[in-house]
Amino acid sequence: MGTIRLVVQADDLGMCRSVNEGIEHAIVDGIVTQTSVMAPTPWFVEGASRIGRLGVTTGLHGTLTCEWRNLRWAPLSTGASLRLGDGTMRRTVEDAAASIDPAEAVEELRMQASRARACGLELAYVDCHMGISVPAAFARTCADLGVRFIYRGVEPHHVFDSLYVLSMASPEDLGARTACFVDWLDRLSDGVHFVMTHPAAASDELRALSDPRDDNAVWAEPWRVADLAALTDRAVRDVVTRRGIELVSVADL
Numbered sequence: 001m002g003t004i005r006l007v008v009q010a011d012d013l014g015m016c017r018s019v020n021e022g023i024e025h026a027i028v029d030g031i032v033t034q035t036s037v038m039a040p041t042p043w044f045v046e047g048a049s050r051i052g053r054l055g056v057t058t059g060l061h062g063t064l065t066c067e068w069r070n071l072r073w074a075p076l077s078t079g080a081s082l083r084l085g086d087g088t089m090r091r092t093v094e095d096a097a098a099s100i101d102p103a104e105a106v107e108e109l110r111m112q113a114s115r116a117r118a119c120g121l122e123l124a125y126v127d128c129h130m131g132i133s134v135p136a137a138f139a140r141t142c143a144d145l146g147v148r149f150i151y152r153g154v155e156p157h158h159v160f161d162s163l164y165v166l167s168m169a170s171p172e173d174l175g176a177r178t179a180c181f182v183d184w185l186d187r188l189s190d191g192v193h194f195v196m197t198h199p200a201a202a203s204d205e206l207r208a209l210s211d212p213r214d215d216n217a218v219w220a221e222p223w224r225v226a227d228l229a230a231l232t233d234r235a236v237r238d239v240v241t242r243r244g245i246e247l248v249s250v251a252d253l
Contacts, residue, residue: 004191004244006194006195006245006247007193007194007249008195008247009033009035009150009195009196010036010198011127011198012036012061013044013051014037014038014039014046014047016041016043016200016209020043020047022199022224022228030231031236031240031247032197032231034058034125034250035058035059036060036127037116038061038063039116040074040075040115052119056249058116058124059125059126059147060125060141060145061127062126064090064096064109065089066091067091067092070210072088072089073089076115077111079101080104081099096133096134097133100134102134102137105136106140109140109141123147126148132153132154135154139155150250158194158253160191162191162193162194163194166197166198171218178233179235185245192248192253199227200228201225207221209221
């Protein structure tokens with residue numbers, strides 16, 4: 001008999017309280033199996049406390065950028081190349097890739113890992129916030145921690161039979177996101193599959209991250225709330241049960 005194994009990852013733990021709340025909900029009442037943590041962010045300690053109580057697998061969401069207009073965070077380390085003029089992180093992966101000194105990126109990611117472990121978290125993998133801006137720094141962090149990167153582009157990395165980005169499913173019709181996810185789950189073949197998600201609880205805090213006119217405004221509240229709804233929907237749980245899909249984290253692989 002074949003086996004379908006599914007890793008369901010929630011990104012951005014620590015970014016804000018609404019994200020922490022949404023991730024906890026998606027673990028307790030949904031199908032999330034692991035979460036990526038952002039150590040430089042303002043709500044990281046609260047998020048780490050939540051996840052520590054749940055005992056869920058965590059990974060380092062290596063953070064070298066900060067994309068929001070109204071929520072800004074700074075590096076943990078002192079590297080000048082990591083910063084804009086106001087002291088906060090660069091806004092885009094492209095700017096980070098062109099501007100950051102790889103040695104300073106290594107030190108920053110090392111400090112992020114140290115903070116996560118100081119908060120009681122065991123790091124089972126490494127991935128990146130927004131994109132791979134400094135590949136060598138992420139590879140060094142994986143080597144230091146003795147773990148793999150989640151995505152292709154950094155060695156060593158995990159290999160999955162498919163990758164599904166829930167956050168970008170049905171972007172023009174968020175009400176159809178759950179149905180799209182159920183359809184994808186219903187068509188899975190044997191193997192190990194991966195789902196990237198960004199759940200969060202609807203709130204004034206989440207809406208305030210950006211201006212509605214910003215290009216990334218959909219990433220503030222609309223897409224995150226839709227992710228949470230899909231992850232906790234009974235129809236999703238039903239198809240997982242009916243097809244005998246095994247929910248796992250990378251620590252189980």
